[in-house]
């Protein structure tokens with residue numbers, strides 16, 4: 001038997017093992033989070049990201065807090081019980097504004113969880129947002145290699161990233177970390193470091209997706225990360241941190257027509273359909289070819305529900321808190 005075939009067998013076994021572990025921990029339910037991409041204005045300049053500050057061609061937008069609240073109310077009526085508020089690092093949204101928004105969402109949708117994905121802020125801000133009722137916070141570590149991190153993030157530091165993740169945990173958030181697979185210059189050793197870092201941090205949520213080039217970035221000509229390697233990383237993550245909430249990311253669905261289904265089979269157990277107003281969706285492009293940005297995607301919930309069932313899982317509209325809580 002050739003090496004590739006052997007690898008393929010090993011891969012299949014790894015994914016099946018991770019699939020069983022996920023079933024043991026979470027059953028066949030897939031948690032659903034309504035994603036609201038509320039601003040693509042960003043002060044950072046990450047080399048891979050389509051909304052980096054120096055991409056002049058990005059069409060920038062910002063949703064008013066009332067519009068964000070409206071998205072949540074619509075989602076709530078559709079049955080969503082987690083809202084992920086994601087944006088570039090946009091200081092137009094002051095701590096005070098975010099505090100009132102979170103309190104309003106919690107008032108209108110009392111049994112829903114609020115997840116923030118707004119990047120790096122100071123301890124005071126993180127603490128006040130938590131006190132206002134935010135439950136969870138996503139801040140991918142992006143890569144556990146200090147040198148790779150530094151080369152990809154000219155406006156940020158590796159140490160600060162780790163410090164922010166620690167702070168979020170200490171404040172009491174359910175914390176999400178995660179990384180990209182196939183970043184230019186990333187080695188398999190670097191990916192092993194990602195897994196070791198996750199084991200040490202022990203986050204509640206872990207987002208993993210392939211790097212996909214964006215035409216408006218310096219990495220436009222670099223090859224995309226491998227879907228197979230990304231699936232390997234998802235499966236290994238499920239085995240190393242069995243209780244983690246692991247999304248089948250949009251980047252997986254962009255890399256392959258069945259990428260999200262494959263991720264679920266390899267141990268993922270969360271999906272994040274887009275709840276953003278359809279008019280702004282095409283503008284929140286972190287990478288080329290992003291799926292679910294057209295008119296036809298207005299009702300992501302129903303499309304995903306079908307696909308989840310087809311893949312052998314059940315959609316779970318509950319809050320889906322971390323097993324650690």
Ligand code: 5AD
Nearest residue numbers: 048049140210211212213251286287
């Ligand atoms: N390819 C894949 N993922 C990307 N992200 C940003 N840009 C890209 C890209 N070009 C990921 C980062 C970020 C998350 C919101 O999206 O990991 O944390």
